[in-house]
Amino acid sequence: MAALDDLLALQALDTRIDQLEHQLSTLPVRAEIDGATARRAGAASAAESVRARLAELRATQEHLESQAAEFEQKAAAADAALYDGSVTAHKDLEALQHEIAGFRQRQANYEDQVLGVMEEVEPVEAELADAEHVVSEIDAALATLEERLRVEAGDVVAELEGVRAERDAAVAGVPEDLLAEYTPLRARLGGTAVARLSGARCEGCFMEIPSAQLEQVRRLPAETVATCPECGRMLVR
Numbered sequence: 001m002a003a004l005d006d007l008l009a010l011q012a013l014d015t016r017i018d019q020l021e022h023q024l025s026t027l028p029v030r031a032e033i034d035g036a037t038a039r040r041a042g043a044a045s046a047a048e049s050v051r052a053r054l055a056e057l058r059a060t061q062e063h064l065e066s067q068a069a070e071f072e073q074k075a076a077a078a079d080a081a082l083y084d085g086s087v088t089a090h091k092d093l094e095a096l097q098h099e100i101a102g103f104r105q106r107q108a109n110y111e112d113q114v115l116g117v118m119e120e121v122e123p124v125e126a127e128l129a130d131a132e133h134v135v136s137e138i139d140a141a142l143a144t145l146e147e148r149l150r151v152e153a154g155d156v157v158a159e160l161e162g163v164r165a166e167r168d169a170a171v172a173g174v175p176e177d178l179l180a181e182y183t184p185l186r187a188r189l190g191g192t193a194v195a196r197l198s199g200a201r202c203e204g205c206f207m208e209i210p211s212a213q214l215e216q217v218r219r220l221p222a223e224t225v226a227t228c229p230e231c232g233r234m235l236v237r
């Protein structure tokens, strides 16, 4: 039955399409991309936590600097009062000088603390630069891998398009009723719906068909579709 031979040819094309689609979705470079993507997420979150620590230190530094500036202004204002003639009593002048010394002392304390924080900032900045470098290295590796995927997938996609075009041509020659049987059977039986009968063996399930059933199969009219009693596939005799 020629229609069944056409169906067998269609089956071969569908099997090839299945293989190519599987190949496309399981290209080894995809696993490498997944690995690099996971490493990037880890590196980015490490960099983020260093960045947060640095931001905290800088906020502390700014706070201390503004405190130092505040006492510097207070000292300067009191200093001006010392010489503008508004304070004349010896006792008051002494108190003012004492106050200025207090402001200067507090300013100096804050400035010392600023220096301490700046010393802490330095190694954290270096740490952040390292962490960001790791991220950008992974980004570069990912870009290379994505390019490899594009090239490798491109070859498979090109072949797939060719086979799909062949399939479109092949399916046009297969009668509707055979397709109606073939399509769901193929979905149900893992991709293979029709197989050649080779001697007593079904090439779909590779089982020998018992002789009594084989006789029945052979006696069927040529236009009747026989099915394998073992796997249920359509048999091409």
Ligand SMILES: [Zn+2]
Pocket: 202, 203, 204, 205, 206, 207, 228, 229, 230, 231, 232, 233
């Ligand atoms: Zn079978």
